[in-house]
Amino acid sequence: MIIGIPKEIKVDEHRIALPPGGVRELVRYGHQVLVEQNAGVGSGFTDDEYRKAGATIVYTAEETWRRAHMVIKVKEPQSQEYPFMREGLLLFTYLHLAAAEELTHKMIASGITGIAYETVEDVNGRLPLLEPMSEVAGRMGAQIAAYYLEKHVGGRGVLMGGVPGVLPAHVAILGGGTVGTHAAKVALGMGARVTLLDINIERLRYLDDVLHGRFNTLYSNVGNIADTIASADAVIGAVLITGAKAPKLITRDMLSIMPRASVIVDVAVDQGGCVETTKPTTHSDPTYVVDGVLHYGVANMPGAVPRTSSLALSNATLKYILRLANLGFEEALSADPGFAKGLNIHQGKLTYKAVAEAFNLEYTPVAM
Numbered sequence: 001m002i003i004g005i006p007k008e009i010k011v012d013e014h015r016i017a018l019p020p021g022g023v024r025e026l027v028r029y030g031h032q033v034l035v036e037q038n039a040g041v042g043s044g045f046t047d048d049e050y051r052k053a054g055a056t057i058v059y060t061a062e063e064t065w066r067r068a069h070m071v072i073k074v075k076e077p078q079s080q081e082y083p084f085m086r087e088g089l090l091l092f093t094y095l096h097l098a099a100a101e102e103l104t105h106k107m108i109a110s111g112i113t114g115i116a117y118e119t120v121e122d123v124n125g126r127l128p129l130l131e132p133m134s135e136v137a138g139r140m141g142a143q144i145a146a147y148y149l150e151k152h153v154g155g156r157g158v159l160m161g162g163v164p165g166v167l168p169a170h171v172a173i174l175g176g177g178t179v180g181t182h183a184a185k186v187a188l189g190m191g192a193r194v195t196l197l198d199i200n201i202e203r204l205r206y207l208d209d210v211l212h213g214r215f216n217t218l219y220s221n222v223g224n225i226a227d228t229i230a231s232a233d234a235v236i237g238a239v240l241i242t243g244a245k246a247p248k249l250i251t252r253d254m255l256s257i258m259p260r261a262s263v264i265v266d267v268a269v270d271q272g273g274c275v276e277t278t279k280p281t282t283h284s285d286p287t288y289v290v291d292g293v294l295h296y297g298v299a300n301m302p303g304a305v306p307r308t309s310s311l312a313l314s315n316a317t318l319k320y321i322l323r324l325a326n327l328g329f330e331e332a333l334s335a336d337p338g339f340a341k342g343l344n345i346h347q348g349k350l351t352y353k354a355v356a357e358a359f360n361l362e363y364t365p366v367a368m
Contacts, residue, residue: 001325002032004068006061007039010075012283012298014042014306015313017072017093018321020053022314027054031325036064043306065089070329072321074313075300076103087111087347090329092321094118094133097344098245098358099272107345113329117317118270119243119352120342127242129320129342131178132312136302138182138238141265144296145171145234146190148263148287154294156261158233161191168192168214172228174249174274175238176203176217179267183236188213195228225249230257237266239274243344244354246271255291265296273297340366 003026005017016039018026023033033055037047047057058064065071065084073093077085085091085107095116097104107114117129127134142160149169151157162168171187173180176198187194188211197220198204204217218224229235229250235258239246246268255277266278273279277290280299287296302309320339323332333340344352349364356363 001328002034002067002069003321003325004034004064004071005036005039005055006064006071006073006081007036008042008074008303009061009078009080010300010303013075013300013303015074015300015303015310016040016043016045016306017074017310018314018318019043019045019310020049020055022318022321023050023055024053025318025322026325029322029326032056034058034064034067036061040310043310045310070324072317074303074310076100077107082106082110085110085112089113090324091115092117092317092324094270095344096270097352097355098243099270101359104345104350104355104359104361108348108350111348112345113343113347114345115324115329115333115342116243116344116352117342119344120320121242121338123338125338129313129316130240132316133302133309134178134240135182136305136309136312137267138179138236139186140301140304141179141183141236141238141267142171142186142190142192144301145169145187145236145263145265146192148265148294148296149233154261154287154289155263156233156259160187169233170195170231172232172235173197173238174220174225174235175240175268176200176207177238177240179240180236180238181207181211183238183267184211184215187236188215195232197224197228220249226254226257229254231259232262233259234263234265235275237264237268237274237278239268240271242354243352244271245358246274248274248276250275250277252276252291255293258293260292261294263294263296267301269297269299 035055070090146160149155173196193214268274281297
């Protein structure tokens with residue numbers, strides 16, 4: 001199979017889908033890998049390293065997409081890449097279609113087959129290809145909240161860990177999955193007081209048992225969310241419904257009860273955000289203020305640490321990429337029902353129910 005790895009062109013995105021070590025594995029199995037010139041530079045990988053791994057360097061995105069049987073990426077196709085999508089091409093990447101209606105329609109019209117990292121499941125129902133980036137984003141979420149609490153960047157002027165005689169910051173985390181857990185670990189490590197809310201009581205029991213420090217859990221409902229954010233210096237949105245749009249747990253009206261110059265870091269922005277006033281931002285222009293509350297909505301947070309992120313992502317994705325390349329997508333998905341859940345679009349049909357429901361489109365299940 002010919003696998004294409006184009007350079008990421010989303011604003012401030014410096015990750016690459018596969019480092020040289022992963023390319024070497026594909027070549028070892030007899031596949032040809034096309035890497036767009038300078039695609040790995042942002043993550044610290046040179047074209048020469050890719051050549052030594054056995055890749056062919058190509059000089060335009062168009063050639064990378066045109067010659068490939070399968071394109072692997074990090075982020076969803078951008079508008080400049082829409083013309084490259086075609087029938088018979090397999091695309092394996094993060095898609096987040098429930099928050100991207102235009103992209104959904106473009107992919108359907110193109111006839112491309114799209115497998116989304118974020119909806120692939122393992123035998124335990126976990127999301128193995130989303131997890132590494134959720135770990136990165138969760139840890140970054142706490143770091144970012146700490147930074148934007150500083151006065152010179154618009155925050156309240158509160159130190160996360162406080163000092164003797166002065167209370168630490170109060171950090172509210174909405175969601176106890178991978179993002180929320182890693183955000184809590186880092187915030188607690190900084191000495192913050194953390195309140196984590198989730199609707200899964202068993203998950204709350206587990207986190208209460210394993211996380212220590214100034215840590216409290218609450219069942220997530222409107223009343224408890226409102227009570228918590230009323231005293232929160234920072235809120236980290238960490239809600240996920242697999243493949244679907246995130247629920248709006250904080251409405252605009254609720255901002256009025258939050259402390260002035262408090263901070264919201266909405267990690268759920270890729271799926272539309274769990275705060276009504278969230279909108280996607282970039283690393284170059286990451287924040288904005290609504291009703292006195294600073295919002296951070298960068299939609300590719302792990303892109304700020306691209307070397308770590310690219311390596312962590314490929315640790316999870318490589319075995320799936322190899323299955324697709326070695327077996328073809330139909331056999332690979334037929335052999336693994338969890339992998340088959342990654343199929344979002346195929347031959348002009350929308351094959352993931354949550355995306356169809358998000359846009360009131362026809363859902364077509366595919367038997368594998």
